[in-house]
Amino acid sequence: MDDEQDKVGSWWLAAKLFGVTAVMFAFGFALVPLYEVVCEITGFNGQNKGLTLVASVDEAPVEDRTVRVEFLTSVHAGLDWDFASERDSIEVHPGKLYTVNFTAANHEGRDMVGQARPSVAPWQAAKHLRKTECFCFSQQPMEAGEEKLMPVRFMIDPELPDSVDTVTLSYTFFEIENVAQAN
Amino acid sequence: MSSAVDHHDDHHGPVTLKDGFGKWVMRWISTTNHKDLGTLYLWFAFIMFFVGGAMALVIRAELFEPGMQFVQPEFFNQMTAMHALVMIFGAVMPAFVGLANWMIPMMIGCSDLALPRVNNWGFWILPFAFTILLSTLFVPGGAPAAGWTMYPPLSLQTSNAFPMLIFSVHLMGISSITGAINVVVTILNMRAPGMTLLKMPLFVWTWLITAYLLIATMPVLAGAVTMLLTDKYFGTSFFSASGGGDPVMFQHIFWFFGHPEVYILILPAFGIVSTIIPTFARKTLFGYDSMVYATASIAFLSFIVWAHHMFTAGMPVAAELFFMFSTMLIAVPTGVKVFNWVATMWRGSMTFETPMLFAVAFVFLFTIGGFSGLMLAIAPVDFQYHDTYFVVAHFHYVLVPGAVFAIMGGVYYWLPKWTGVMYNEKLGKLHFWLTAIFVNVTFFPMHFSGLAGMPRRIPDYAVQFADFNMWSSIGAFGFGFAQLIFLWVVVQSCLKKGEAATSRVWEGAHGLEWTVPSPAPYHTFEEPPMIADAEITAVHDEPAKA
Ligand code: HEM
Ligand SMILES: [Cu+2]
Numbered sequence: 001m002d003d004e005q006d007k008v009g010s011w012w013l014a015a016k017l018f019g020v021t022a023v024m025f026a027f028g029f030a031l032v033p034l035y036e037v038v039c040e041i042t043g044f045n046g047q048n049k050g051l052t053l054v055a056s057v058d059e060a061p062v063e064d065r066t067v068r069v070e071f072l073t074s075v076h077a078g079l080d081w082d083f084a085s086e087r088d089s090i091e092v093h094p095g096k097l098y099t100v101n102f103t104a105a106n107h108e109g110r111d112m113v114g115q116a117r118p119s120v121a122p123w124q125a126a127k128h129l130r131k132t133e134c135f136c137f138s139q140q141p142m143e144a145g146e147e148k149l150m151p152v153r154f155m156i157d158p159e160l161p162d163s164v165d166t167v168t169l170s171y172t173f174f175e176i177e178n179v180a181q182a183n
Numbered sequence: 184m185s186s187a188v189d190h191h192d193d194h195h196g197p198v199t200l201k202d203g204f205g206k207w208v209m210r211w212i213s214t215t216n217h218k219d220l221g222t223l224y225l226w227f228a229f230i231m232f233f234v235g236g237a238m239a240l241v242i243r244a245e246l247f248e249p250g251m252q253f254v255q256p257e258f259f260n261q262m263t264a265m266h267a268l269v270m271i272f273g274a275v276m277p278a279f280v281g282l283a284n285w286m287i288p289m290m291i292g293c294s295d296l297a298l299p300r301v302n303n304w305g306f307w308i309l310p311f312a313f314t315i316l317l318s319t320l321f322v323p324g325g326a327p328a329a330g331w332t333m334y335p336p337l338s339l340q341t342s343n344a345f346p347m348l349i350f351s352v353h354l355m356g357i358s359s360i361t362g363a364i365n366v367v368v369t370i371l372n373m374r375a376p377g378m379t380l381l382k383m384p385l386f387v388w389t390w391l392i393t394a395y396l397l398i399a400t401m402p403v404l405a406g407a408v409t410m411l412l413t414d415k416y417f418g419t420s421f422f423s424a425s426g427g428g429d430p431v432m433f434q435h436i437f438w439f440f441g442h443p444e445v446y447i448l449i450l451p452a453f454g455i456v457s458t459i460i461p462t463f464a465r466k467t468l469f470g471y472d473s474m475v476y477a478t479a480s481i482a483f484l485s486f487i488v489w490a491h492h493m494f495t496a497g498m499p500v501a502a503e504l505f506f507m508f509s510t511m512l513i514a515v516p517t518g519v520k521v522f523n524w525v526a527t528m529w530r531g532s533m534t535f536e537t538p539m540l541f542a543v544a545f546v547f548l549f550t551i552g553g554f555s556g557l558m559l560a561i562a563p564v565d566f567q568y569h570d571t572y573f574v575v576a577h578f579h580y581v582l583v584p585g586a587v588f589a590i591m592g593g594v595y596y597w598l599p600k601w602t603g604v605m606y607n608e609k610l611g612k613l614h615f616w617l618t619a620i621f622v623n624v625t626f627f628p629m630h631f632s633g634l635a636g637m638p639r640r641i642p643d644y645a646v647q648f649a650d651f652n653m654w655s656s657i658g659a660f661g662f663g664f665a666q667l668i669f670l671w672v673v674v675q676s677c678l679k680k681g682e683a684a685t686s687r688v689w690e691g692a693h694g695l696e697w698t699v700p701s702p703a704p705y706h707t708f709e710e711p712p713m714i715a716d717a718e719i720t721a722v723h724d725e726p727a728k729a
Contacts, residue, residue: 006372006373009372010297010298010368010372010373011298013367013368013371013372014297014298014301014364014365014368017363017364017367017368017398018364020398020399021360021364021398021401021402022402024398024399024400024401024402024403025402025403025405025406026406027402027403027406028402028403028404028405028406028407028410028436028439029406029410031403031432031435031436031439032410032421032432032436035429035432035435039429076425115425117424117425117427119424121497123497123499124499172424172425174424174425175425176425
């Protein structure tokens with residue numbers, strides 16, 4: 001093969017491979033929305049429409065089934081807040097609305113804005129949790145020293161798979177600051 | 184015998200120290216010669232092997248007894264993270280690139296890599312990358328300590344070292360990708376006439392496939408660490424739950440790179456072993472075609488098994504099952520390879536020079552690592568094994584007596600071709616036996632401490648694990664000191680102390696690289712060689728039809 005032709009061929013192939021590199025770099029970022037789509041469709045990871053606010057639910061209690069709902073509260077590292085639920089767990093009937101109160105107190109000595117992030121385990125339960133009221137749907141401004149009572153109204157819908165007898169709802173409070181993508 | 188090899192002795196040789204120190208330094212900085220760059224890569228890898236080894240010895244010294252002895256827990260964690268980063272990106276990968284630089288052009292009969300300038304650049308990025316990475320040991324807050332896997336949110340707590348870590352990973356990535364592109368272009372465009380794809384030596388094949396893996400996955404790692412960087416400094420929330428992101432997503436992206444990466448660390452080793460065993464068994468490699476297809480299927484499967492690193496991260500049963508079975512599937516092509524190596528040795532007239540000792544030990548010990556991998560692939564039991572020393576035992580069996588043994592075997596095998604003298608066989612064998620014994624003393628007990636529940640990346644442990652750990656530490660120090668013999672042997676060869684080597688070097692060696700004199704002239708195959716049948720038959724079951 002002719003030397004010059006050889007060189008051109010080599011650079012052309014190298015350029016194509018570099019193109020593949022660029023595509024794969026972009027693919028790394030594309031995995032982010034892809035991942036969210038997959039989670040959305042399947043409800044993996046407790047990230048699901050069950051965790052969005054619903055205006056109202058139709059109650060149809062299933063009296064002969066009880067599910068235990070546990071609450072877990074935590075505060076992001078380094079934040080001097082109190083955050084707790086009035087009870088650790090509650091026995092509920094699917095199809096019925098319940099209210100549980102949470103309290104938060106800001107001990108940081110300055111006015112702040114916080115927001116709680118919810119998560120549900122096991123993942124199958126996420127899309128069967130209906131919330132008509134929850135503090136996690138909005139940012140919570142808290143003055144220095146302020147204490148707040150925050151009710152959560154929720155229902156487990158009767159479609160919850162039979163294999164699930166315990167649902168854990170956990171919240172972590174974060175300070176909202178420098179967070180561009182709060183969705 | 185082919186005599187068409189044209190040596191171009193009219194080319195003046197490389198600048199040597201006799202021409203002046205400054206000129207000599209400039210030769211190495213500006214060289215575009217594949218042999219020079221191969222040498223640079225190999226020495227760089229060798230130095231990093233000792234740097235990473237020293238870190239491992241800090242870890243093993245601390246773990247010699249329960250309780251805290253020598254270092255602070257923070258520093259211990261820095262050592263585990265840095266040890267892995269240095270060994271993977273600084274020692275094993277550059278060593279393979281060094282071998283590729285030296286051998287691929289000589290194996291396929293071309294004069295140099297396709298893009299020599301890019302090659303020079305790719306190498307010289309590395310010393311900068313590792314200077315940056317290693318200097319984090321001296322910045323306030325210390326080196327990265329969140330493991331080589333860099334999981335957020337922990338890794339986001341790294342202080343001043345964080346941007347340096349990310350930047351050095353980017354540089355390593357650029358270096359690997361340019362190297363990989365160069366290898367692909369060289370192999371696809373520059374083979375001598377008659378060297379069809381399915382006549383290439385297996386080292387060339389495994390490197391071709393490895394290079395594709397690098398091109399496909401290193402950019403994904405670059406993306407993942409870039410997202411970490413913007414999460415920390417620019418207010419994005421890819422992985423931060425407070426902004427609606429998800430830390431588990433990092434694990435998915437990381438392992439989408441990470442699992443193919445472990446095959447990047449082993450496929451070239453498969454190639455080396457497939458080259459050494461036929462030479463010393465004096466037989467043709469058994470099942471050449473199946474070796475090529477097995478390599479390709481391993482590479483393909485490596486993209487769909489990543490979540491076996493995340494069985495405990497919370498996945499639906501269907502996903503656990505999918506990743507469990509796809510992982511087990513990899514054992515099939517891997518098994519094909521192991522059987523082929525054994526079949527190659529079967530009824531061969533074997534001799535056991537140092538390279539062969541390393542290759543045989545590779546087959547045996549790598550397989551142990553494959554078996555523990557299979558155990559880890561069983562999702563329900565991985566809940567017990569995950570993040571214990573059992574995992575540490577697994578990956579060290581595949582990486583040390585696997586990848587590292589193959590590199591050592593390859594160095595002994597080709598050293599006479601590089602330096603022109605035979606290395607000291609007695610010391611080589613001593614090095615092998617000490618290494619092989621101590622590697623097992625070090626890593627075998629880790630299976631037991633892991634099964635008993637000892638967690639990885641922890642500086643202290645319950646007294647029940649004391650005996651296993653003592654053995655592991657003794658083995659590690661023995662292993663470390665045995666490597667000084669290796670260093671001695673290599674240095675002696677480089678100083679040309681030893682018997683002159685013939686061109687063929689090994690009685691049973693075949694392939695183009697053995698048709699040029701030893702040491703290999705600075706320029707080889709300036710004109711494409713005629714490939715004699717004999718050089719192909721040993722690598723392939725059929726003779727070449729040129
Ligand atoms: C038959 C082939 C193999 C199988 C089935 C296998 C399976 C696995 C599994 C399931 C894990 C995750 C364990 C856990 O974290 O709980 C793992 C970890 C690992 N494997 Fe393998 N493996 C195989 C071959 C290899 C090879 C060839 C290499 C590299 C040369 C390798 C390197 C690693 C590494 C480095 C880790 C640990 C990563 C970390 O958490 O830091 N494996 N392997
Ligand atoms: Cu893996």
